[in-house]
Amino acid sequence: xxxxxxxxxxxxxxxxxxxxxxxxxxxxxxxxxxxxxxxxxxxxxxxxxxxxxxxxxxxxxxxxxxxxxxxxxxxxxxxxxxxxxxxxxxxxxxxxxxxxxxxxxxxxxxxxxx
Amino acid sequence: xxxxxxxxxxxxxxxxxxxxxxxxxxxxxxxxxxxxxxxxxxxxxxxxxxxxxxxxxxxxxxxxxxxxxxxxxxxxxxxxxxxxxxxxxxxxxxxxxxxxxxxxxxxxxxxxxxxx
Numbered sequence: 001x002x003x004x005x006x007x008x009x010x011x012x013x014x015x016x017x018x019x020x021x022x023x024x025x026x027x028x029x030x031x032x033x034x035x036x037x038x039x040x041x042x043x044x045x046x047x048x049x050x051x052x053x054x055x056x057x058x059x060x061x062x063x064x065x066x067x068x069x070x071x072x073x074x075x076x077x078x079x080x081x082x083x084x085x086x087x088x089x090x091x092x093x094x095x096x097x098x099x100x101x102x103x104x105x106x107x108x109x110x111x112x113x114x
Numbered sequence: 115x116x117x118x119x120x121x122x123x124x125x126x127x128x129x130x131x132x133x134x135x136x137x138x139x140x141x142x143x144x145x146x147x148x149x150x151x152x153x154x155x156x157x158x159x160x161x162x163x164x165x166x167x168x169x170x171x172x173x174x175x176x177x178x179x180x181x182x183x184x185x186x187x188x189x190x191x192x193x194x195x196x197x198x199x200x201x202x203x204x205x206x207x208x209x210x211x212x213x214x215x216x217x218x219x220x221x222x223x224x225x226x227x228x229x230x
Contacts, residue, residue: 043221106156
């Protein structure tokens with residue numbers, strides 16, 4: 001079945017540092033790929049998405065590029081802020097077959113220190 | 115305001131006492147789903163519904179029931195809760211879950227359930 005593997009956390013960075021959170025997936029065809037963010041005590045919210053190969057999703061300074069050849073969707077941000085401290089989830093939904101299934105990674109906890 | 119609401123937000127109960135967690139969305143979304151979040155295991159899908167009266171199992175359906183009699187509501191039922199169902203539960207909805215635009219999910223605030 002489909003799977004999503006995220007870089008293990010927790011990740012601790014200083015403010016203004018560069019962030020990369022790795023995400024690789026296993027799925028047939030061309031799934032849609034997502035990054036969701038969960039702030040403390042809240043539900044998940046969409047951060048960015050990409051629905052086809054070579055698409056780049058971006059939002060709030062975060063970026064991720066859908067790489068079919070490496071089955072990856074790594075999250076990056078050039079300069080993190082304390083307010084970026086949260087749990088980040090990589091996720092996919094399949095492009096065909098059982099479209100109701102949704103697969104999430106284990107989540108990566110990011111802490112940004114002033 | 116467009117949102118997904120869940121009730122209750124916190125619940126402590128005892129083994130075997132039936133409970134229902136409600137989920138409602140006001141965005142006229144076709145798709146709804148339930149997840150549980152456990153440390154080190156990420157989000158795991160319990161059940162989902164592609165439309166009214168259409169439900170299907172996710173990855174961890176054992177011990178749970180759902181129904182979708184109206185488009186806006188998707189309650190999660192635990193007929194006989196056990197301690198291993200202690201978890202943080204999220205409901206989500208989406209306009210559609212096929213590929214292309216509009217397939218992201220909108221999540222509720224979560225329900226923290228403790229089964230003693």
